[in-house]
Amino acid sequence: MSLQRIYRLGQSLKTKAPALFICRLDSTNVSAEKFLPTPPADHEAHKDRWASESSDKYTRVEEVPGRWHYVEYLLPKKTVPEPPKHEGRAPSGWQPPAPEPPPLPYFVPRTRNHMLPVYLRKEIRGPRFITQVKHIEGDLWAFHNDLKEYLESLAGKEVLSQVHELGSYVGYKGAYVEEPVGGSTRVGLKVDELEGNGNGDDGHEEREYQCPYRDMSDEVYSNETPFLNLDCRVAFEGLSEKEKKYAHYLSQASWFGGLIVLFQTSRESPLIFLLLERLFRTQDLESLKALALEQAGFDEEDFKSLLVYTAAFYSNMGNYKGFGDNKFIPAVAKDKLEKLLRLSKAWQADPAALEHIWSEVSDPLYSLRDSEKHLGFPPKATTTYFSKNCTEKDAELVSTFMKQKGIEGYITRLFKKQATEAGDQDCYEIRYASVLSSEDKERAEFLGSDVLDKSRVTFTRGDYSPLLKLVVDNLRLAQENAANDNQRQMLGKYIDSFTVGSLDAHKDGSRFWIRDKGPGVESYIGFIETYRDPAGIRGEFEGFVAMVNRPQSEKFGALVERAEALLQLLPWPRSFEKDRFLRPDFTSLDVLAFAGSGIPAGINIPNYDGIRQDEGFKNVSLGNVINADDKSSKANFMTAEDNEMFNKLKNASFEVQVGLHELLGHGSGKLLMQNKDGSFNFDQEKVRLPHVGPGPDPEAKVTSWYKDGETYDSVFGSMGSSYEECRAECVGLYLCTIEDVLK
Template sequence: MSSQYVLPNSSPVVNLDCLVAFNCLSAKEKLYTHYLSKAAWHGGLVVLFQTSPESPIIFVLLQKLFRAQPLDELKKLALGPACGFNQDEWQALLVYTSGLYANMGNYKGFGDTKFVPGTPQDKLKTLIWKSAAYISCPEMIENLWSWCGKRMYSLAEKELQLGLGDEGTTTYFSANCTMEDAKLVQKFLDAKAISPYNSRVFKTINDGKPHYDVRLASVNTPDLVEQSETADRVNHLGASEFEGTSFSVSCGDYSALMAYVATNLKKAKDHAANETEEAMLQSYIDSFTTSSLQAHKDGSRLWIKDKGPIVETYIGFIETYRDPIGVRGEFEGFVAIVNKEMSQKFASLVENAETFLPMLPWGNDYEKDRFLRPDFTSLDVVTFSGSGIPAGINIPNYDEIRQNEGFKNVSLGNVLSAGYKEEKVTFLSAGDVELYKLLKAPSFEVQVGLHELLGHGSGKLFSEKTDGIRNFDSEKIKDLETGEKISSWYAPGETYDSKFQVISSTYEECRAECVGLYLCLEPCILKIFAHEGDKAQDIIYVNWLNMVRAGVLGLEFYTPKTKKWRQAHMQARYVILRVLLEAGEGLVSVTKTNGEDGQPDLLVSLDRSKINSVGKAAIAKFLQRLQTYKSTGDLVRAEAMYVAYATVSDEGDTPFLCYRSIVMNRKQPRKLFVQHNTSVTSDESSVNISTYESSPEGLIQSFIERFTSTDVDDAIIDLWKKDQPNFPTE
């Protein structure tokens, strides 16, 4: 079995601590936090269904295994003569289970590759058959194992990574769909003005002809739509024909899980701080009940208006990284508490944003007519459900809201402090390692702030409405690359995601990262973060060095066989590395060396004396191209440029395809987060918070206590059974 697909037993587990912030909340705020967290966690189970056909059943099997008896008893059974585990095999089971919980599926949330248990299959089956879970319900356990046991361990070529058709596994589309099917469905959705954010697609063949069912997430199933008070808002449901092919749009996907979400949001609404929050939650409830994305957009508009809340939250189908064509959102929900001291820095950044935006290298014509000042707060996360936890967020992702009405930025402070410390720093010189360890956290804080606020928050999309009105003067606006009048823009109904599709996420992350690199050179910006003089210069150096090194580390997330990138941010950082290498003049170098262990190694070097000259000029030119193509909706030029930089080959002075093997041999395991649980007292008047040890055992215990009811197991199994015709496992 390839160790590449087994999480190492040394995988670090860290606690996402928020006790100080939580204990400062009022009783009402704690209840609000609790029910929002319950909604987020139950919605997060949707990600199991969005990841792989087997993930939901593996989750239920492991829940039943670890829930049925104390962990110490199960360990004693595993290590005893009946099962014959050794200590490493037991630890491997704990790590695999922790990884499945932390990623909400058996594919890495950061990198999209499959991971399998490091415990031998026969020994795991023996343990399950000897366990209290099997003794109490043998038929159920046998069924679960028969449904997922083989696939859990399978390393068939198509299952190694997420992707569509022959390129990998996806559950956003039925197993018989190809990229051609996906593109046709997208044309249909665009023609009908239906957003795909909360959808999946299932293809059947009837009388030799394809039929596509676009399923939307909702509590209401088709038979309940007519009874819904908001049914008039979901007027696109039903059958139709498009380009000679039959389509239907139906609701009710993930129905039972969406019901848990809606129920807990209703309870949270009773403890909201103001009418805006109440209306916001009601819009989310409407959306999750009926499948109306318009209702979710309305909730997002209200969320933007909820300025400076003590408890911050957002929930829904949000990030599109894992959809093969980049338009469907993965479910995500977070609940967090504002860190007032840290938020002051970000508030100052927002206050001065109009001064900083003109510093970007594309001029006023390419900037929004009016900067919509967002909330920008530092938060201590209480709950973050989904396939992974980012360091910062800029949402909502709806173009029409972000461009014309506003957005919010959040920096997740306890994620930064817990998750971004490296015990072992690879590919840097000894001198750089010392400075890097000292300043990575504060430099990354600067980068996150600039990336989210002035990266994702900047730039204008040139668009035309159905009435022919444009938000720009086509006679005046010049293409920043050619100097000629622009000749393309977004047609009515087109969005950035629908136009750029496959490259949309990584392209935008690259643009935001470049904005962070470019603007961190400004002393007035660094001063906001209390960095001046020599310290400021060191912060700049470490920020740029971190980006260059990340470009090399990104090679882990490239698959040579398919020539595909599996992670948007890491592809973006590799592209930036290529841009800086192309700048020449000794700015950046990546060379092969021998490590202290005698094995091949790499050395990443950055000439700090040339950052403000060669580096700044290269990023400025690249940013102009990125923004020009995005603003004008010019996918042809954008794709040609971006794909060229993202190519990994052995050609040239820096043979990255060869270097990738070195990166793989020296990669460090990614951290897994243990999160708190909250619970209400019997009279539902107050909330308790539980803490767990920073270990696989602690992470597993947190999930056992998070989902105590077998009703959730049953709901997952029922939903999985409905999915099976679309995902044959043999």
């Protein structure tokens, strides 16, 4: 013990209590006794129990049990003293408990410090906030249901919750505590005390609850979201004037077609797009920001949140994430956004139109009901590939019908009209995307109706007609600037497909596309990927235009040259590969325009199994996407040294992985099929299943295969896209550490 501590202790004891012990430091010839008061006259010395242990090394201790009360105030209290009486809330905001507990089947006692046992827990994954109410006595479930109903009535949305019966507590997803969570944009709610008479009428005013939108990691984009530039200036300037016009009109076609994705994402997405377009096109950003800060109640972070939401909406082409399919909302309070809209030049220019748009979109813009959080089959999720009354069972029924009829669903949507009178049939409408409508007689032979079980199926067209008309108009202008006859025929087939609603025409266009080797301007357009259809068979519109990066393309060309040798390194027999490897055109491109729900790093197309397997495909690596990098970011859990090495090598590593993923991942493998005439595209007697470790007989024969008319997507359905991406990724990871591959 230091001399300073002894002195402070002595001064404290002189003023607050008699001496209870004496400390001696013989080694320093300093006694603490001079700092302590003299013991009282009735002081009774007790035998020193530690005398036998006495040593010059230790201090002498004297016990005086009759004086323990002098130091009781130094011991930790088990309870907090009763607070002063208050008629209402204390200045700090503390609310005293009601005199008598309310007549309810549950009771929430105060903690020992007279506070409510309400705690805000911040989970690491997220961050995500969970509000917990602990120490609930009585009917735990009744308490849970009452509070859940109350919170939902205030929040205007479903509140996720959990009940822990053994622990006697409940939890609610969100920051439902009385005190504000500091520093965030908030929306006001009224939250009553958990004690009182059960209906909020206990003589005190309700207090405003503040909800931190910016901390909802799953539902909002952070204001720290990086914005990356896709540099394509050098590649574009290297084009001839004719190539630039060709690229321009293809880009216009892609952007107009990309608006279809809004309708394929959610019912509110087209209206949100109109709202944002009106807001930002009518007024320059600086004056809009000044209006928001000075008159609409925004702060700097609020306005940044609005810009981040807008950018995220355009990037995903809708209010659901292109990768993940979960909904996101603005991280700015609804009342602030409405105030800004009403003050904006857009609203002043056309108040009736903006009033209508806002009245339609304001609720779904912010709604986070369980059925709206993710894309998928109703009623648990939402989709626009099916009408709202279509169930997963309806989708399976129609998918089976389409498979039997040899119909692929890439350019369709499904709408159900339920029977309303006795004797009527349910009607399923398979609607094709096209410029022409069902009333147009031109090439309408595939339209009509058919019978499905006890229901009726009708085939119609005209979906997305106005937008596809704009796509077709620009494809015709691009056709005038095509480099060769192959490109003109390719675009002609695309025009034909989008005009009449013919998937076969798009397949023919894709055949011309894979023959267009090494063009200066590369492009592909149509209903391509089936990721977002819950059934996994309907395509989302996508269009891209890019210029060739010739130095990088030479590297990928070398990889193509060695592809057949590298395929032999994969862990399955040669019989599971195509009879002849169709060498694709593998180029590195700098993206000029990419319209869709997100930009990938690489593409292997077309997705039509018959063409990929028998005629070929193209691999595309998007170089300026791979090399787009946020230099300021730091990877989690890395030392500065490791982070520096990671940033130095990650683009080159990713480039290798993308190349292997696209060329040998998607490009490998063979669909074992039974042809229409009953023959097979593989030798049933010789082909055996691969054997990995202990398990099935290594000589096991193949017992299942694709039948005529079946495709990978039609067989695997909703899991098909995910399974194929995992397969391609595993091939890339398997090969990327092999030295011969890295050469």
